[in-house]
Amino acid sequence: MSPSVHVTPLQNISDADAAACHRLVAASTAHDLPGVPAPDPGQILAQLTQPALGSRRLTWLATAADGVPAGVAGLRLFTSPGQQHLAELELHVDPAHRRLGTGSLLLSAAVAACRAEGRRSLVATTAADSPGEAFSERHGFRQALTLDHLMLRLDELDMADLLRTADAEHPGYRLTGWTGTVPDELADAFATAKNAMNDMPVGDLDYGSVAWDAERVRAMGKVVADRGDTLLTIASVHDDGTMAGYTEIVLPGGAGPRAQQYDTAVVPAHRGHGLGLWVKAAMARRLRAEHPGVVEIETDNADSNVHMLAVNHRLGFRSYRRTREFQLDVPTA
Template identity: 80%
Template sequence: MTPSVHVNPLQRVSAADAVAWHQVVAASTAHDLPGVPTPDPGQIHAQLTKPSLGSHRLTWLATAADGRPVGVAALRVFTSAGQEHLAELELHVDPAHRRMGAGSRLLSTVVAACRTENRRSLIATAAADGPGEVFSERSGFRRALTLDHLMLRLDGSDTDGLLRIADAEHPGYRLTGWTGTVPDGLAAAFAAAKNAMNDMPVGDLDYGSVAWDVDRVRAMAAVVADRGDTLLTVAAVHDDGTMAGYTEILIPQGSAPRVQQYDTAVVPAHRGHGLGLWVKAAMVRRLRDEHPGVVEIETDNADDNVHMLAVNHRLGFRSYRRTREFQLDLSAT
């Protein structure tokens, strides 16, 4: 007999809910993604309760008959123009309680919420060739994109080579950087450069596009700060005042040794000058100077993003795992 599973919507995520959520995510991550750090309960509470950019979040906790947490689901419902059709799912089931209906119950609840929210596309991420991939394909999702995750060890990379790249001259361009919100004098140029991300490879995902303006880049920085995280940016500025390219790093709250690459982009009119390599090398130097406790940078690229993969490999990033993006076309189900 299959044990009963109760799916409970979390109208307000309490500290106790965050502890239960962490318990499930930690067990799921350790099983499916060994070596990948799990956010602590405080970080999870912030992620689930603080406002997100251009979206709102719905959450559910699945419990066994005795009240033990066995699964969680979070649905990010996008609200920005160009993405009103889209929702993104994060779903975890404790490995000790899999094949008992918790994942299917959570997914059914999420799909119903997507229909209520008038979504046509639901996307989710799973480790390549892992149980999440099997579950996704059995549940009607189609494979839409493969991501190559890469890691750079700052204590083992070629310091002299990175410094040479960061110190190389690029006539007509200068480097600048900031922490958190972009300075007022660069805000308009940064917003314009952000729109270069709209041509990044997304495979067969129905991802839509986002129009960046000054208000949106400031709102993004505020969201990151409100979670307790730190956002670092290094940018290349042309002599005419145009921001030609930039790279961002997210440092999770606390003193995490691993940081996450956010966006890296070069504006089309300025491509072909090595600016992506330049700003990323300069960011590595900045991390070493300002955040010596950071020892790893994790990034990911679509497996057909040949140019950025080449940039990252030249900097010393090495592939260490792969994930896949799946999409459920709700209009066909």
């Protein structure tokens, strides 16, 4: 363990702090995930200063003896009922400062905060077969879930096939869509549909569950907008007014070539009608029409989520990397 590395909690994020964190994340990502674009400076600033929905964030910066930033750790403390036992760690060490104890010092600070905050479960995501995976195992984390990351190239889609899928008849259902926060007249139905995500496969993660209501779905839309991203939603609505399924896409920074898939869910009572494929195809068509600068969508699925993987492969998504979710059972004080 290097005594020359100092770990400091960041209370009020300055422009210099945000720039240092961005450089560290970019260097770490380029080394461990070649070909995966690092977040831009604006995204890092938003992450540091705009808490994710139902959570608050703690951040630590590790600095070498010469004053050069060597690593950064962010801890998301979940605050919603049903998840108050949970924290999520993101840790980056500059490749030039690895194997000097920097990551271990940052992890120690995060674990101490978990204990102080009464969090029993600390989860972290690493690239499969990466230095982060070895680091996690060495520090007592256990592997809890494997995720398949898939990419859909919108400019390579068979448009005739896509239009047939998006325009297919689904008797008793209609499609609707919106940008940003859900319209008031759909908020209650959307919240009910969001609760369908609570049965998604999470492996051995002690992830808890979240109860969605109209207030929470509105808050989600505001959080995404406040950090400068654009949220797009396509939903399937049953003739009785219930929302049967939906899919969400986020455009980081409001633009850029790669969109991020957020939730896709079909309410259990409406499964088996092809609604998942329908809403996702309609979203791909919408992106082609409204956001021609977006050329690809990235998503991830648990490797045990065979149904959604089949839907994504049918649409044209292709696997391109894997990540693993690790969990540390935090000892109580």
